[in-house]
Amino acid sequence: MRIVVLAGGIGGARFLQGVREWAGRRPDHPEITAIVNTSDDVTLHGLRICTDLDSVMYTLGGGHDEERGWGRVGETWAVKDELAEYGAEPTWFGLGDRDIATHLVRTRMLDAGYPLSAVTEALCARWKPGVRLLPMTDDRVETHVVLAEELEGAGVQRRAVHFQEWWVRYRAGLSVDRFVQVGIEDAKPAPGVVEAIAAADLILFAPSNPVVSIDTILAVPGIRAALLAAPAKIVGVSPIIGGAPVRGMAEKCLPVVGVEISAAGVGAHYGARAYGGLLDGWLVDTTDAGTVLFGADVRAVPLWMTDPETTATTMVTEAAAIAGLPR
Numbered sequence: 001m002r003i004v005v006l007a008g009g010i011g012g013a014r015f016l017q018g019v020r021e022w023a024g025r026r027p028d029h030p031e032i033t034a035i036v037n038t039s040d041d042v043t044l045h046g047l048r049i050c051t052d053l054d055s056v057m058y059t060l061g062g063g064h065d066e067e068r069g070w071g072r073v074g075e076t077w078a079v080k081d082e083l084a085e086y087g088a089e090p091t092w093f094g095l096g097d098r099d100i101a102t103h104l105v106r107t108r109m110l111d112a113g114y115p116l117s118a119v120t121e122a123l124c125a126r127w128k129p130g131v132r133l134l135p136m137t138d139d140r141v142e143t144h145v146v147l148a149e150e151l152e153g154a155g156v157q158r159r160a161v162h163f164q165e166w167w168v169r170y171r172a173g174l175s176v177d178r179f180v181q182v183g184i185e186d187a188k189p190a191p192g193v194v195e196a197i198a199a200a201d202l203i204l205f206a207p208s209n210p211v212v213s214i215d216t217i218l219a220v221p222g223i224r225a226a227l228l229a230a231p232a233k234i235v236g237v238s239p240i241i242g243g244a245p246v247r248g249m250a251e252k253c254l255p256v257v258g259v260e261i262s263a264a265g266v267g268a269h270y271g272a273r274a275y276g277g278l279l280d281g282w283l284v285d286t287t288d289a290g291t292v293l294f295g296a297d298v299r300a301v302p303l304w305m306t307d308p309e310t311t312a313t314t315m316v317t318e319a320a321a322i323a324g325l326p327r
């Protein structure tokens with residue numbers, strides 16, 4: 001049995017822990033492939049940083065900081081402090097010493113000509129995540145945020161910042177005109193992505209940020225078409241519970257693309273496959289029971305990912321039932 005999961009960073013990582021737990025309970029040991037968003041990637045201090053891939057890799061590899069919610073456990077910050085002493089910008093991004101080692105290895109391999117997918121595989125040889133991690137693309141795609149503020153000048157001008165600057169430096173506090181995925185038109189799915197989708201027995205959308213994690217994966221030319229053509233059922237999990245994101249700031253992104261901050265809003269945004277959208281099934285939290293997505297099988301289960309066992313027992317089991325997979 002083969003399972004494919006579309007995932008962003010922290011929501012994706014936690015969900016994948018549950019999928020891995022669920023797979024580990026089965027005698028047929030399903031293979032799991034995660035297709036991970038790379039549009040948050042950024043180059044800082046000459047280092048290529050892949051925040052979502054690293055969140056997933058560290059979490060599944062047991063090297064993440066559970067309390068902080070991101071980055072490495074046992075992290076120290078000597079390099080960041082030294083950079084600040086030099087006044088070397090940007091100082092707003094938390095680059096830990098342990099984390100930097102990952103970025104050094106990655107940047108060196110990318111500079112030597114290896115594609116990101118090969119680099120990710122090499123990094124995973126250390127972390128053994130138990131899941132095949134594929135970047136959505138080997139090509140460079142970056143979400144930039146066009147700010148709503150208008151600069152007086154030669155006519156009215158708009159300013160754009162990298163997604164990480166908007167998210168981390170400004171805590172998503174500057175109002176947004178639109179998101180732009182720079183490079184997306186020319187991006188190709190990474191090797192194995194389309195093949196994994198076509199060969200899957202179940203496809204899951206993690207409860208990741210719909211706008212800057214899942215939508216960007218779907219926007220890589222070829223991926224949406226592969227999903228629409230996939231024989232497997234597609235089941236999504238809502239990142240919104242009772243009108244608010246569970247962790248993080250997804251509520252800052254949804255209004256920008258005109259989507260209501262609710263399980264129903266996000267479900268309608270992905271759309272039911274029966275009506276040209278993507279979802280055969282949609283999992284919402286029990287507090288959102290009664291949510292309707294015409295053409296899709298909507299089921300309410302507890303969606304708080306407190307631990308992998310619970311995620312496996314509630315969410316993944318229900319998704320597998322929607323897909324009619326053998327128990």
Ligand code: GDP
Binds near residue numbers: 009239
């Ligand atoms: P990021 O890339 O690190 O921002 O992480 P993702 O895009 O993968 O996921 C962020 C989303 O995960 C947030 O919008 C949250 O709403 C969602 N999320 C986090 N924890 C939970 C949880 O326990 N349950 C559910 N349903 N969603 C969660």
Ligand code: CA
Binds near residue numbers: 009037040052212213
């Ligand atoms: Ca992210």
